[in-house]
Amino acid sequence: MVQYDEARLDASFAALSDATRRGVLEQLGRADASITALAERFQMTLTGIKKHVGVLEQAGLVTTEKVGRVRTCKLGPHRLEEATAWIERHRQLWEARFDALETVLEELQRKEQINGRKKRK
Amino acid sequence: MVQYDEARLDASFAALSDATRRGVLEQLGRADASITALAERFQMTLTGIKKHVGVLEQAGLVTTEKVGRVRTCKLGPHRLEEATAWIERHRQLWEARFDALETVLEELQRKEQINGRKKRK
Numbered sequence: 384m385v386q387y388d389e390a391r392l393d394a395s396f397a398a399l400s401d402a403t404r405r406g407v408l409e410q411l412g413r414a415d416a417s418i419t420a421l422a423e424r425f426q427m428t429l430t431g432i433k434k435h436v437g438v439l440e441q442a443g444l445v446t447t448e449k450v451g452r453v454r455t456c457k458l459g460p461h462r463l464e465e466a467t468a469w470i471e472r473h474r475q476l477w478e479a480r481f482d483a484l485e486t487v488l489e490e491l492q493r494k495e496q497i498n499g500r501k502k503r504k
Numbered sequence: 505m506v507q508y509d510e511a512r513l514d515a516s517f518a519a520l521s522d523a524t525r526r527g528v529l530e531q532l533g534r535a536d537a538s539i540t541a542l543a544e545r546f547q548m549t550l551t552g553i554k555k556h557v558g559v560l561e562q563a564g565l566v567t568t569e570k571v572g573r574v575r576t577c578k579l580g581p582h583r584l585e586e587a588t589a590w591i592e593r594h595r596q597l598w599e600a601r602f603d604a605l606e607t608v609l610e611e612l613q614r615k616e617q618i619n620g621r622k623k624r625k
């Protein structure tokens with residue numbers, strides 16, 4: 384069984400549970416950006432956007448670097464690999480279960496048809 | 505551009521940001537379970553597990569049905585499709601960007617090699 388870093392998964396999913404933070408990740412996926420540029424883009428105060436960037440930074444999804452007076456944000460070392468792996472494994476689990484249900488249903492239908500034919504005879 | 509239901513994404517990711525709730529989803533992916541069985545499985549009080557199941561229910565990831573005195577939990581109508589789609593799109597975006605960076609780097613290396621050869625001549 385795959386062992387997940389549960390604390391990191393908590394942090395990754397919590398970081399993704401806000402539309403602005405998802406927007407920041409989208410933006411940084413396209414190009415690095417300064418805190419000021421992100422604040423303008425998302426029509427937020429510097430304090431507000433810094434808070435969101437802080438949550439993303441704590442989750443390892445974003446890193447920031449200050450050069451002179453400009454703090455630049457870029458995508459961090461954790462690229463949601465674990466979050467993706469978790470979701471993917473679950474979809475497989477569910478799909479396997481639904482496939483199994485389907486097989487049982489088909490088997491039942493087949494038996495019903497056979498019984499139906501027997502009764503008609 | 506894909507339009508996401510941001511409120512649902514918020515709810516899905518928030519629901520996934522807790523190890524017990526992820527555990528409940530894993531469990532229900534294998535088989536339906538009663539609140540009592542889940543409380544035992546995760547060594548929690550009935551009140552505690554009900555709170556987690558409530559969060560999952562609000563996000564549409566779990567449904568519950570009470571028959572007699574037993575409340576049974578099963579996977580709900582939303583199967584994390586949107587959460588998966590969001591994460592998937594982002595990985596593609598990032599990968600495209602990294603591929604682009606790689607092409608630039610290769611181009612630079614190629615030029616450097618040519619310059620190196622010219623200097624040696």
